Amino acid sequence: MEPIEEATATTREKIANVQKRQRRKTPKVRSGCITCKIRRIKCDEGKPSCLKCSSTGRKCDGYTSHPGSNHNTAIDTAHQTATTSDVGLPMLLLGVQPHINLPPYRWNLTEPEKRSIHHFVHRSTKDLTGPFQTQVWGSYALSLCATSPAIQHAVIALSGFHERFCSPITAVASLQGCLQHYHKAVKRINSLMDEHNHKRNSTIQEIVVACAIFICIEILIGNDVAALTHLEGGLGILRQIFSTETSSTSLTPDPQVLDLRGLFARLDLQALSFVGSRPSMEPLRAPTPLPNPPASSLYRVLRRAHHFLRTTAEPLKYTDDIPSVAFQERELHLADLESWYQAFKSQRTYIKTPENIANLLVAYHSTRIKLLVCLGPFEIAYDACSTNFRAIVEAADCILASRLPSCLSGDTKYFTLEASIIEPLYFTSLKCRHPQLRRRALSLLHRSGKEGVWDGSVMAEIADFIISIEDGGTDDSQYISDELCVEESKRVHGTAVQIDRVAKTVDVKCSLRSESGVWRFRSAVLTW
Known part of the structure; x- marks a missing residue:
């Protein structure tokens, strides 16, 4: 396997050209909320939550009982651990290991690095996960931070780039620091691959998690081509893992690797829907079930349907004589989709949140429309799908409403790696000719932020x-x-x-x- 490229030309130029700056020394802030202390910014001391935190989508962790005291009891408690939800208890616990399933571990981080981890735990993990129940960001990446310098550098870089994207006016993370940590992460991952240690399962996971982080970073800095390169690298490693496990019945797939496979399968589907020239490979049928059955089973159906749409339906759409086998295959995909939907209706009470349900429905209805019209040359066929279009808009409205707390301020933006509502809303804006419904979809699209390579504001201009x-x-x-x-x-x-x-x-x-x-x-x- 070829090593991952150290950095794109654009990234290398930025690293070379960014001048080192000395931070202006200011008196230490003795008052203010715990979060602002971690961020090293002046707190407005609003109660119960300060405006500096709430306006940027952060959780304000409140105030210490003795704001003038100078001791740091939490950091001295080196053998405490915390989950991603516990880290807000006090956030000074960022000086120790912030994950429940690890042995006690003290991170040797600078204050800016601690602040970056704080942002990653409180904002990035939630946004990157989106409406999915993946553990890649809130669990695996944080776990690896404790033992992998490469992942630690990558997470700090990702946190900074994410903050700079979402809050360009108020972001504290410096471009220089983000680029330096990214460069160090790529060098360390290349070293792992050069040493041929990637056959160890733990190292394989480290490399694949790094690929996922690098994909995020390249998308955030606007380099879609480099993001696709990292995606192909991660997919290649995962194909090797599962081809080995398929040939050996004695191996039990690691749940973490299965979760990573699910993430990369969704990213592959996202790339296929965005890049028209990207070839669609025959999807592999997994030998074992993936985590999160309602979502994983749907995305298997979607992936097979998308392969049919790209390789069979598109070439035949405007031909005079469409073979009957194409219609038969379409009916099989529609039947698979309907079987999933009937099973979903009986399981939906077990799905955690309304936005999780809405996300699955958006994907279901948009794929159903595409299958229904794919073998006919007339656009008027979309008019019979008004019920499905309306369901997409209603579900997207629900998902967008769940994001509002993170995007209350006019100078903040939303980013998630997972594709959710932007492509379906763009599709609805293009193909639904119901005047009011179409414009409602367009209005939601303008406010939808950025999901992976799909940028809502750009797609809204096109629509x-x-x-x-x-x-x-x-x-x-x-x-x-x-x-x-x-x-x-x-x-x-x-x-x-x-x-x-x-x-x-x-x-x-x-x-x-x-x-x-x-x-x-x-x-x-x-x-x-």
Whole structure:
């Protein structure tokens, strides 16, 4: 296996060009909440929670009983441990091991590094996990921090990049520090791979977790190509693991590796939906069940359906003679989807939160629509799917509402690695011609933040452009009826985009087709 590239050219240039800065010395803050002390910023001392914390989506950990005291009892208690929820008890416990399943371990961290771990525990783990029940961020990554310098550097870098993305105005993490920790993490992971130790299971997990972190970092800094490189590296390692386990019946798959496999399977599906040129490989059937049965079983169905859509349905969509076997295969995928849905309805009471349920429903309804229309050439076929489109919008509204506490301030943004509502809302904005429902989806899309490579604000600009083509530039105020009023010849069939995240432009090309089959094209360069 080739070592992971140390850094992209862009990243290396940033490391070389960022000038070292000396932090201006200021008097130590003796008052204020515990969280602001950790962050080393001036607290406004609001009660019960200070504004500096609540406005940035952090949990304010309150005030010590003796704000003027100078001792640090919590840090001296080196043999205490805490779960990710306990770490808020006091956050000075960040001086020790912040995970329940590890032996007592003192981290030798600087104050800025402690503050980065604080942000990772309180904000990053929740946002990155999204509506899924994966333990990769809140458990495995934190566990490895205690024993792996590579993962510790990677987590600190990810925390800083995440903070800088979500709170660009108030972020304390420096670009220089983030890049340095990222560079150190990549070097250490390369060393592990060069030493050929990757056959040890623990080291394999370390490398795969690092791949997941590196994917996050590259997406946050706008380098989708490098993120795909890390994704391919992680998928390659996991394929090796499971091909070995398939040939040996005596091996019991590690639950952590299974959870990592689930994460990378979802990231692979996300990449397939975003990158039109990415080839779809025949999905492997796992020999053992993955964790979180309702979600994992759905995503197996989705992955197989997506493979059918890309490899069979797309080439046949506009042909005159579609073989009957294609329709038969489509019916099998629809039947699998319906079987999952019936099982889901009997299990939904066991799913933890409404947003977890809503996330599964969004994926179910959007895939069902795509399967129903995939073998017909007419866009009007989408009009029969209004019930599914409405279900997508309602579920997305529920998910977005659950994110609001993290995004109350106008200068903060939301990021999660997991794809959830942006692609389905974008799809709904393009293909649902119900005037009010379409614009409701577009409104939600504008506020949806960023999910992996899917950027809600960018996709909303594209969708707005497509809607303007189909509506002929008509003022929105005229669309107050519930009638579907876009003629077939005015409907956009395909939309291809080329996004430049540095220039903040997107090159859009779309195709329209008359009822007689004559194609015409429109293009534009949009900014956001």
